[in-house]
Amino acid sequence: KAGVTQTPRYLIKTRGQQVTLSCSPISGHRSVSWYQQTPGQGLQFLFEYFSETQRNKGNFPGRFSGRQFSNSRSEMNVSTLELGDSALYLCASSTLGHSGNTIYFGEGSWLTVV
Amino acid sequence: EDKVVQSPLSLVVHEGDTVTLNCSYEVTNFRSLLWYKQEKKAPTFLFMLTSSGIEKKSGRLSSILDKKELFSILNITATQTGDSAVYLCAEPNFGNEKLTFGTGTRLTIIP
Numbered sequence: 001k002a003g004v005t006q007t008p009r010y011l012i013k014t015r016g017q018q019v020t021l022s023c024s025p026i027s028g029h030r031s032v033s034w035y036q037q038t039p040g041q042g043l044q045f046l047f048e049y050f051s052e053t054q055r056n057k058g059n060f061p062g063r064f065s066g067r068q069f070s071n072s073r074s075e076m077n078v079s080t081l082e083l084g085d086s087a088l089y090l091c092a093s094s095t096l097g098h099s100g101n102t103i104y105f106g107e108g109s110w111l112t113v114v
Numbered sequence: 115e116d117k118v119v120q121s122p123l124s125l126v127v128h129e130g131d132t133v134t135l136n137c138s139y140e141v142t143n144f145r146s147l148l149w150y151k152q153e154k155k156a157p158t159f160l161f162m163l164t165s166s167g168i169e170k171k172s173g174r175l176s177s178i179l180d181k182k183e184l185f186s187i188l189n190i191t192a193t194q195t196g197d198s199a200v201y202l203c204a205e206p207n208f209g210n211e212k213l214t215f216g217t218g219t220r221l222t223i224i225p
Contacts, residue, residue, distance in 0.1 A: 004156075033212065043157075043202065043215040056212045090156060092213070103148065103206070103213060105156040 002027065004093050004106035012112045018079040021109045025072050025093030032074040033103070034066060037088040046089075049074055081113045116141040118205050120216035128224050131193050135219045137203035138185040147186050148213070149177055150202040157202055160188070190221075198223045 005024040013019050025032050034046040045058040049068035066076040072093075078085055091106045117140040127133055139147065146164045150157035161170040163179035163186060170177050174193075179186045190197055200220050204213040 035213075042217050043204075043213075045212050045214070048212055056207070058212070102159055102162055104159060105150075107156045 004091055004104055006089075006091050006106035006109050008109060009107060010110045010112075012114060013081050015081055015083060015113055017081050018077060019081060019111060020075055020077045021089055021091075021111075023074045023076075023091030023093075023106060025074070025091075026104060029093035029095050029104075030072050031094045032068055032072060033092045033094075034074070034076050035090040035092065036060070037090060037108070038086075043090070046076065078111075083113050086111060086113045116205055116207060116214040118203060118214050118216040120201075120203055120219050122219060123217065124220040124222070126222045126224060127193060129193055129195060131223075132189065132191045133193060133221060135188040135190075135201050135221070136185060137187070137216055139203075139205050140184065141205050141207075141214070144181065144205070146206060147179055148204045148206070149186070149188050150204065152200045152202055152218070153198075160201075193221075193223045195223045195225055197221060 004026055007022045031050045033048040035043050036046055037043045046060055047054055047066050048056045052068045063079045068074045088108045088110055090108045092103045094103045119138050121136045146162050148162050149160040151160055161177045168179040174191045176189045200218040202215055202218045204215045206213050
């Protein structure tokens, strides 16, 4: 059974550009969450989707957005990139979308903004 | 807001030593607590502790949950260099999958 797959794995963008990251959850998993990880802030929750609906959103500006498709795949978008957006972006999936389920992470997308 | 605190922030021990990592939490509507190991990539799942499963063990790793005192510990016995990693504990919010993470404990095993 394939794990959580994220693409691209590494990317470099320029300030002001926008970026789209993709996540394919484990087959059968309907909940997809996104996290940003930086050395200074640790792992911070961005948003969570379940059955194509955003159920929860972290404390990030509106430049960060996401969506989930009918096949549970998810994308997140960051517009008007800033240097501080450089981070590891992690996607996680779980089965039923309620606490108590094991949550599995993808390998992450390393974003560098220059 | 839910809060998860881990200690120590970093730990350096020699191969073969036993280590204990700590995680305390302040959450409403506790459901479970998760432990992850993160090397230079994605966090990999170790244990999930719930009200009905307060002790877990896998090989040299074990974890206990104390619901009364609101903390959990992760024990690693006979440490190996491959145990070097950041260990994270996290608590999922009630009713959804938002995980609140601790800052992590960076464990370094010296050969």
